[in-house]
Amino acid sequence: MMAVEDSRPHGTIMPPQVWPAMLGNARAIVEAHLNEQECGLCPAYRRGECARLAWANRMLADPVMLAVERAAESGTRPVTVGDLPAVPDGTVVHLAPGDWSDGRTTQTLTTNVRVLRVHTDRADPNGTQVWVTGHWLECGWESVPPHPPCAEVLVEARAVLTALVALAGS
Ligand SMILES: [Zn+2]
Ligand SMILES: [Zn+2]
Numbered sequence: 001m002m003a004v005e006d007s008r009p010h011g012t013i014m015p016p017q018v019w020p021a022m023l024g025n026a027r028a029i030v031e032a033h034l035n036e037q038e039c040g041l042c043p044a045y046r047r048g049e050c051a052r053l054a055w056a057n058r059m060l061a062d063p064v065m066l067a068v069e070r071a072a073e074s075g076t077r078p079v080t081v082g083d084l085p086a087v088p089d090g091t092v093v094h095l096a097p098g099d100w101s102d103g104r105t106t107q108t109l110t111t112n113v114r115v116l117r118v119h120t121d122r123a124d125p126n127g128t129q130v131w132v133t134g135h136w137l138e139c140g141w142e143s144v145p146p147h148p149p150c151a152e153v154l155v156e157a158r159a160v161l162t163a164l165v166a167l168a169g170s
Pocket of ligand 2: 134135136139140147148149150151
């Protein structure tokens with residue numbers, strides 16, 4: 001599935017907890033190369049094509065890594081819809097008890113939604129919850145005739161970010 005490949009340009013096997021530190025490192029590498037303080041790898045490559053610089057630029061272009069960094073920088077602030085990068089179609093979001101509601105009642109079941117759309121224009125006033133439409137994993141989405149989204153739920157933005165991190169690391 002292409003979406004999975006596209007979502008992990010960083011290609012790192014390091015856990016998300018260290019991604020903010022890796023991005024800081026990447027920024028320092030880019031800055032050093034701007035100042036023409038070439039690194040030890042540079043002589044082996046054509047000018048501007050150093051592998052270390054390419055690695056740094058890949059990290060800094062990765063929306064999921066950047067979103068994790070924003071969430072980490074927020075400290076104790078909850079993840080909000082503004083922290084989320086684009087969510088690839090079909091991303092499966094795992095919803096634990098308390099992570100989701102029907103708009104009225106917080107649900108206490110565990111379930112999974114295959115996301116078709118994150119409605120960033122329909123968040124709760126704090127921005128910590130956002131409406132998502134898609135298909136329940138149990139609906140057999142790939143084996144049944146096409147049908148309108150059967151799931152419409154208000155979910156924690158944190159749960160969506162967690163799903164993107166899992167996708168990036170898979
Ligand atoms: Zn270099
Ligand atoms: Zn469905």
